[in-house]
Amino acid sequence: MKKWLQFLVLITSISATSALLASGGFSDNSKQAMPAVANAKWKTECSGCHMLYHPGLLPERSWNKMMAGLDKHFGENASLDDASRDEIARFLALNSADKQDNRRSNRINQSIPAGATPLRISETRYFTSKHDEIAASTFKRKSIGSAANCVACHQAAEKGDFSESQIRIPR
Amino acid sequence: MRNAYLFLALFFSQQAVAESANTLLKKYELLAKQENAAFVGFAADKGERFFHAERLHSDGKKVSCATCHTADPRKPGKTRANKVIEAMAISVNPQRFSDEAKVEKWFGRNCKDVLERACTAQEKGDFIAYLLSIK
Numbered sequence: 001m002k003k004w005l006q007f008l009v010l011i012t013s014i015s016a017t018s019a020l021l022a023s024g025g026f027s028d029n030s031k032q033a034m035p036a037v038a039n040a041k042w043k044t045e046c047s048g049c050h051m052l053y054h055p056g057l058l059p060e061r062s063w064n065k066m067m068a069g070l071d072k073h074f075g076e077n078a079s080l081d082d083a084s085r086d087e088i089a090r091f092l093a094l095n096s097a098d099k100q101d102n103r104r105s106n107r108i109n110q111s112i113p114a115g116a117t118p119l120r121i122s123e124t125r126y127f128t129s130k131h132d133e134i135a136a137s138t139f140k141r142k143s144i145g146s147a148a149n150c151v152a153c154h155q156a157a158e159k160g161d162f163s164e165s166q167i168r169i170p171r
Numbered sequence: 172m173r174n175a176y177l178f179l180a181l182f183f184s185q186q187a188v189a190e191s192a193n194t195l196l197k198k199y200e201l202l203a204k205q206e207n208a209a210f211v212g213f214a215a216d217k218g219e220r221f222f223h224a225e226r227l228h229s230d231g232k233k234v235s236c237a238t239c240h241t242a243d244p245r246k247p248g249k250t251r252a253n254k255v256i257e258a259m260a261i262s263v264n265p266q267r268f269s270d271e272a273k274v275e276k277w278f279g280r281n282c283k284d285v286l287e288r289a290c291t292a293q294e295k296g297d298f299i300a301y302l303l304s305i306k
Contacts, residue, residue, distance in 0.1 A: 050252035075230070076251065077280040145253035152253070 031102045034160030039091040041084050047158075049078065051151040053121070054160035055095035056105040061117045063092035074119075104162065122147040134169075143170035192261055192268040192303055199299070202292035210293065218301025221294055226286065234285045236298075244302055260305040268299055 034056040046052055055063065067089040070078045080088070097105040111126035112118060121127055131147070139147045150157035156166045196213065203210045223242065225235040239256060240248040245263045248256035258264045268274055282290035290298075 047254075049250040050254055071283075077283040079276075079280055081276075149253050 032104065033163070034100065034102050034104055035095075036159065037091075037095045039088070042088045042091050045080060045084060045088060049076070051149060052158040053150075054158075055092045056097050056100045056102065056160060057108060057121045058096060058118070059098040059109050059112060060093045060096040062119060063096055064089065065117050066119055067092065120148070121150075138169065141170070192299060195268055195271060195274060196296055196299055196303075198271075199292045199296040203296055206292055213293070213296035213300040215297070215300045215304035218297035218299070218304075221297055222301060228285075229287060236281070236285060238285075244305055259302050261303050262306055267302065 034054050037055060042055075043052060058066075066073070067085055070080055070085065093099070097109040100106070108121070108124055108126045111124050111129075118124055122131075127147075138144065144152040150162070153167055153169045154162050155168060156163075200210075200213070203213075222236045222240075222244065225233050225237075228234045239250060240259050244259040247258050250256055257266070259267060261267045278290055278295055282288065282294075
């Protein structure tokens with residue numbers, strides 16, 4: 001009788017553990033991947049010159065600062081008409097890293113000090129720790145250009161998918 | 172017969188393309204006359220010189236339209252963020268200069284990036300005349 005009970009306890013704990021693991025881990029029950037988001041203006045305007053960055057890659061205060069300084073956007077003039085700028089700013093804020101419930105956005109957000117408002121995703125501690133094995137010379141390859149060109153290595157970056165299975169570093 | 176229809180369709184679409192760029196040129200012509208009473212017209216060769224003219228930007232780098240669009244407007248260019256820019260020559264890329272808002276948006280940005288000032292209607296017209304002239 002005692003042995004039978006021990007067995008039951010063992011089976012129950014194994015299945016409970018695997019259920020917990022399947023749901024995404026112990027400390028964080030949120031989803032791993034950034035959700036699909038869509039806004040036609042964001043897509044057209046923000047992918048005119050560079051890859052399309054998912055709003056979940058930066059907190060709201062970063063997007064607000066970025067959208068307030070489009071005339072000097074990383075050294076280039078990326079001005080928009082007021083209506084387009086406001087629509088895109090609202091969309092970015094609504095879906096920003098601090099308004100998302102997925103693991104990657106949460107971690108990016110947590111890696112930024114409260115007093116900092118980074119404009120470059122590559123300046124966040126989350127990014128630098130994830131890419132510490134990538135040499136500076138790799139980022140400078142002609143096929144990549146710079147650390148800003150996520151999609152050069154992360155094939156599904158524009159969908160917000162940065163999973164390991166979607167990485168291929170070009171020569 | 173089918174080929175004839177295809178030919179006709181192609182012919183009229185080409186006409187429509189040249190038409191939209193020319194409509195835009197007419198608008199710039201009106202503006203250029205307001206800017207300069209002695210305006211005599213747009214010239215492709217002036218546009219060509221404008222396209223290739225290198226100047227020293229206040230950030231210390233040399234820039235021209237060709238920096239990103241390449242020296243040959245029939246070829247695709249590349250943005251500083253490594254994205255392809257479709258060819259500028261209208262013969263290669265019929266979509267060019269068909270959307271006035273888009274044209275003004277990019278003149279607005281790129282003139283400030285290259286010249287650090289707005290372009291004049293004369294410059295815009297010469298630029299389009301050049302890109303229309305490339306076969």
